[in-house]
Amino acid sequence: MVRLPLTPAEVERGQRLGALLRRARGERSMLATALDARVSPETLRKIESGRVATPAFPTIAAIADVLGLSLDAVWAEINRPGEDAVPEPAGLGERRRVAS
Template identity: 75%
Template sequence: MVRLPLTPTEIERGQRLGSLLRRARGERSMLDIALAAHVSPETLRKIETGRVATPAFPTIAAIADVLGLSLDAVWAEISGPERALSPAGSGHHAPERLAS
């Protein structure tokens, strides 16, 4: 499978996601959160550092659940500035890649 290069928007979104997850995790260990979410600590580390900018939806859903975050809150946080660039009510949105 050939992976398309990430867009700057996807990279920025991945960095915002990582930052959100680190803040939500707080003092809890990465290992504890990863095990509770049934993902590897390495996967969580890569997401938190932005190295995996487009993680799979079930992965994010599981981590968000363990951290007590709603998916709506996660989406609102990570989709931030580029949403403001889209004209309101235009009905025209660029397709979004949420998972690889």
């Protein structure tokens, strides 16, 4: 399977994700955090360093849960508006008008 190169925006989002997780982890050890999230310490290290810019959703959800981060907070941090933001899926938060 051939992986396409990451775009600069994807690389930047990966770096922001890594920085967020490092800040949230604080003084807690990487090993303890990884084991609690049921991911390998190497995976967590690669995500925090930005080497894995597009980790799997379940991986991020597990790490965020262990660190007490909401997925909304993670999304807001890594996908800041005006920086090639990925649009929110259509229909979320919108009310449909009913024709009368």
